Amino acid sequence: xxxxxxxxxxxxxxxxxxxxxxxxxxxxxxxxxxxxxxxxxxxxxxxxxxxxxxxxxxxxxxxxxxxxxxxxxxxxxxxxxxxxxxxxxxxxxxxxxxxxxxxxxxxxxxxxxxxxxxxxxxxxxxxxxxxxxxxxxxxxxxxxxxxxxxx
Ligand code: RB5
Numbered sequence: 177x178x179x180x181x182x183x184x185x186x187x188x189x190x191x192x193x194x195x196x197x198x199x200x201x202x203x204x205x206x207x208x209x210x211x212x213x214x215x216x217x218x219x220x221x222x223x224x225x226x227x228x229x230x231x232x233x234x235x236x237x238x239x240x241x242x243x244x245x246x247x248x249x250x251x252x253x254x255x256x257x258x259x260x261x262x263x264x265x266x267x268x269x270x271x272x273x274x275x276x277x278x279x280x281x282x283x284x285x286x287x288x289x290x291x292x293x294x295x296x297x298x299x300x301x302x303x304x305x306x307x308x309x310x311x312x313x314x315x316x317x318x319x320x321x322x323x324x325x326x327x
Pocket of ligand 1: 184185186187218241242243244245246247
């Protein structure tokens with residue numbers, strides 16, 4: 177599985193740790209930055225990673241800013257993206273099982289390293305349940321289509 181990672185300065189350290197962890201586990205990683213803690217704008221990085229997932233250049237995306245909020249909002253503006261901001265393993269599992277989230281957002285200033293790694297592992301191993309959830313997820317994606325029709 178190919179995973180794209182991106183963060184702003186608030187998520188840089190956690191991104192680096194997640195990269196090490198996932199590389200060790202054998203995942204193929206695409207790192208879209210940042211490469212240091214210099215201040216940047218999180219929407220640029222959320223969008224960059226989201227486009228990789230939307231264009232199927234990566235199977236999944238994990239994005240990190242200080243809280244995870246800004247970067248997840250930005251990623252969710254990209255067509256085809258279902259980005260879930262998770263602060264615990266249960267949310268991570270359910271975001272896959274019920275929402276078929278294709279991106280995970282984390283807050284580098286919110287979750288500690290151990291918890292973040294557990295969230296990532298849970299999120300990567302849980303599968304979408306389909307069934308009644310399929311119709312609900314399709315309804316989310318239909319909102320994108322009706323937005324386009326309004327134009
Ligand atoms: C940057 O200071 C901070 O605003 C950003 O990392 C993030 O938390 C935004 O939602």
